[in-house]
Amino acid sequence: MTARVPRDPAAPLWRAGVLLRVITLCFAGVVVAAHHGEYARTWLAWAVVGGMAVWTLATGLYYPRRGAGLWFTLVDLAVCCGLMALSRWALTPAQLAGEVPLVPTVWVTAVVAFGAIRAGMLGGTAFGLVVSLCNFAVRGFVDIDLLRDMVLLVGIGFVLGLAATTSRQSALRLAAAERIEAATAERERLARGIHDSVLQVLARVRKRGLEVGGEAAELGELAGRQEVALRALVSAAPLESSSGEVDLRGLLQVLTTERVHVSAPGTPVPLPGSVASELSFLVREALENVARHAGPSARAWVLLEDLGSSVVLSVRDDGVGIPEGRLAEASAQGRMGVARSIRGRVADLGGTITLETAPGQGVEWELRVPRTW
Amino acid sequence: MRTISVMVVDDHPMWRDGVARDLAERGFDVRATAGDAAAAVRIAAAVRPDVVLMDLNLGSESGADATREITASLPTTRVLVLSASGEHDDVLQAVKAGASGYLVKSASAAELVDAVERTAAGDAVFTPGLAGLVLGEYRRMAAEPSPPRLTDRETEVLRLVAKGLTARQIADRLVLSHRTVENHVQSTLRKLQLHNRVELARYAIEHGLDGSP
Incomplete structure (x- = not known):
């Protein structure tokens, strides 16, 4: 170009x-x-x-x-x-x-x-x-x-x-808008290229490796990790549009790993840059929490929904869950940690957060943030 | 139980043959394979498989178009999209074009077998990613003149699928039967496909593509 x-x-x-x-x-x-x-x-x-x-x-x-x-x-x-x-x-x-x-x-x-x-x-x-x-x-x-x-x-x-x-x-x-468009087209071209070659091979190696077992399974595991990381990288949307708004999908898709699955609409979810990065920070916090407390084999799912007047983010894991009363107990002792910092930051965005959990049933966060800015 | 016949469409020989072998080893009747969209449509018409496993990146061609032609001409053949694609617009297009479900290529052999069996049985195979896309598509279409709508229950079920719950877990949580959950999921796809066909027909009539003078 x-x-x-x-x-x-x-x-x-x-x-x-x-x-x-x-x-x-x-x-x-x-x-x-x-x-x-x-x-x-x-x-x-x-x-x-x-x-x-x-x-x-x-x-x-x-x-x-x-x-x-x-x-x-x-x-x-x-x-x-x-x-x-x-x-x-x-x-x-x-x-x-x-x-x-x-x-x-x-x-x-x-x-x-x-x-x-x-x-x-x-x-x-x-x-x-x-x-x-x-x-x-x-x-x-x-x-x-x-x-x-x-x-x-x-x-x-x-x-x-x-x-x-x-x-x-x-x-x-x-x-500037034309430059972004050209960069996006180039990125998509690259993504298609990677897609048609490297990803296919990695996916196949992982699959066969796991089936063969033993050392091959370890190699397959490694290939799988690279496949997920690479796919997240190439599928991430361009970060900033010409209007200074950011497509939140791009910030979330890079969080995909073997244990974290991200679902989003097919069309962009544009938000002011500061709001988008704050929301992606909150999702990362919640995922950190899953990694720390939900148990070694826990998986997590992130769902992004755009309702027009508001944006809804759900983070669910299938881990051990939080025993009844422990949140309240921790709150009473004034050391809410993650939950409180997340709550405070969501409130700063004018949003609400709900938390559902039961022993053995994982934890589910739901953030609702209105588009009032 | 009758043996399920399948056809594998993928432009990568390594992948195509690998999947075909996996399925043959597990007792499926692999009738044919194809490496491009035109061959896929032609061969599918000849061998009439129960399930077509369709890759979406067929070189320069789109698996979504092949999906539309196959599902339009072969009412008993179902298309299951098997793509390495991140779950994006092309998956949505294929599903709107008539595919009954979607599976990522990194899925395990057991997941693949399960997905093919469920597709042959008429169920919709959803990943959480596809559920997120379909939810987004209904919300996007809400701005159109006569959009298809999800019932509250369908929305609820789809959101749970998108959050990674299995049909069994959803049935437990909503106190529904497993069958009812499957029906709700299927219904969200059917409405989307019906709406898409109506839109295509309307477009054809408005632009004089329907052969009428």
């Missing part, structure tokens, strides 16, 4: 910014034509429009190809402010103080957009502020109209910056 070189997910935004610049250039040309002859220096006004056209062309070729570094957007910002500043000599003092727009007019909006696309909310807001301050400086005063322009420029920078950041983040998440 070859990793794809990530294209900038904000590429369409760069192109849109260039389009905005072309349209606003046309608008500026129309405004200057409308005021033709009224300027202090009409030739300078047209020269500024010419400079804008050249810069629009240059950036129009540069930006869409591969976005731009922060330095280039800063150069862009300087050029825009410079062209605005030239209005001070192109316009008459009366025009500067009145309703006539500066020569670049709304053409300067595009640089705010580029700043936002490059550097996110912060960049967009900063570029909007710089352009507004430049506007104040050229005019030489601040009034309601100029403040309104500032609010709009800063607002555009903020919103576009947010959009650019969000689209980059979702592209990253998508790429």
